[in-house]
Amino acid sequence: MTPSDKKVSVNGKTYNWPKKTSVIICLDGSEPGPKGYVDTAIQMGLMPFMKSMISKSTYEIGKCAMPSFTNVNNMSIVTGSTPDVHGICGNFFLDPELGTETLMNDDSFLRTNTIFEAFEKAGAKVAVITAKDKLRKLLGKNLKKAICFSSEKADIANMKDNRIDNVLDLVKKPLPEVYSSDLSEFIFAAGVEIIKKEKVDLMYLSTTDYIQHKCAPGSEIANNFYHMIDGYLKQLYDLGCEISFTADHGMKGKTNEDGSLNVIYLQDELDSKFGKDACNVVCTITDPYVVHHGAFGSFVTIYCLDKSKIEEVMLFLKTIEGVDLVLNHKDSVETLHQPEDRIGDIVFTSNEKFAIGKKKTDHDLTKLKEPLRTHGGRGESDIPIFVSKKLNEKYKSKGELKNYDIFDLALNYG
Numbered sequence: 001m002t003p004s005d006k007k008v009s010v011n012g013k014t015y016n017w018p019k020k021t022s023v024i025i026c027l028d029g030s031e032p033g034p035k036g037y038v039d040t041a042i043q044m045g046l047m048p049f050m051k052s053m054i055s056k057s058t059y060e061i062g063k064c065a066m067p068s069f070t071n072v073n074n075m076s077i078v079t080g081s082t083p084d085v086h087g088i089c090g091n092f093f094l095d096p097e098l099g100t101e102t103l104m105n106d107d108s109f110l111r112t113n114t115i116f117e118a119f120e121k122a123g124a125k126v127a128v129i130t131a132k133d134k135l136r137k138l139l140g141k142n143l144k145k146a147i148c149f150s151s152e153k154a155d156i157a158n159m160k161d162n163r164i165d166n167v168l169d170l171v172k173k174p175l176p177e178v179y180s181s182d183l184s185e186f187i188f189a190a191g192v193e194i195i196k197k198e199k200v201d202l203m204y205l206s207t208t209d210y211i212q213h214k215c216a217p218g219s220e221i222a223n224n225f226y227h228m229i230d231g232y233l234k235q236l237y238d239l240g241c242e243i244s245f246t247a248d249h250g251m252k253g254k255t256n257e258d259g260s261l262n263v264i265y266l267q268d269e270l271d272s273k274f275g276k277d278a279c280n281v282v283c284t285i286t287d288p289y290v291v292h293h294g295a296f297g298s299f300v301t302i303y304c305l306d307k308s309k310i311e312e313v314m315l316f317l318k319t320i321e322g323v324d325l326v327l328n329h330k331d332s333v334e335t336l337h338q339p340e341d342r343i344g345d346i347v348f349t350s351n352e353k354f355a356i357g358k359k360k361t362d363h364d365l366t367k368l369k370e371p372l373r374t375h376g377g378r379g380e381s382d383i384p385i386f387v388s389k390k391l392n393e394k395y396k397s398k399g400e401l402k403n404y405d406i407f408d409l410a411l412n413y414g
């Protein structure tokens, strides 16, 4: 069997061996569509490579997994599955045994294997580069030979932990700041240098949505960012790679024209209606890096102290301005594919104009320097799907495309 005849199966899907280096990119927070980041930059003449590819590629809008959060969807993309399978349903969950809010950034929380691990075991050379180290730990689960590092900690990448060293010398760039577009640019620059140096079968690049939280499509900063990306896409393509990209989620503004915020302080609402501590709102977007979104998202899960009150609480939640979904535990597991032991009694999401906070006193608005833009709900679940070749028409029979189909699309419909 030649390597090109090999197939790799994981999580119920089978993938063809990449015919050439397959670079799969998660462009964090890339709201798609005619008014989205990529299309706006193309229309303004800032993504000449993407413009040149439109007629000879596959470019569509698909959906992400819910909640439309970063780690949830990165894990969906790299496992080809939904949160009920891989277990990552937010940055936090309420540990039912400990009763405490627990950060899910350790790979022990990931319940299934990644596509990378399966390809590595089959003998493929895999490289994974992401922005933040918290995500690197999840993406790198069980990898023994693959290059896997974060641009945040590129300076301390080493052979033992990351299978690469001297990254700053290789990339010829200084260590980027955590809150910067450089953090994402470094990922692309490193990807290009690694591919120049060695044969890679599968590469995954996952950027950060710092720019998208700050800036709307068409703004100068966003345009500069996508122009930069276009240059690297061209370099990778010219090196002979096949390029595919999607996003973990979209991004929507949550501020009115007068500058006022559309935020539902859900813990305050529930405390005043049902009494203090009758309900516990868990904002699962909360993480140690909150400067750019103030820990506001569009998805929360709620635990009720008195389970007989769940129906009553749900009826009240449906009356709140800005609500989108109110689902009980069973329906959130069935329709949103949530892991049943990591989700509360109720899931509450806001519509695309609103964000959700816990208590007004819990959120430090002084840290929020720009109008609030965030994600988490169905309003931010549209994502781009791009593959740098015309796919075999059979892919259309899949119906609605998902970001967690991207490896399948890139490898199986050539």
Ligand SMILES: [Zn+2]
Pocket (backbone or CB within 6 Å): 028, 029, 069, 070, 071, 208, 209, 248, 249
């Ligand atoms: Zn994200």
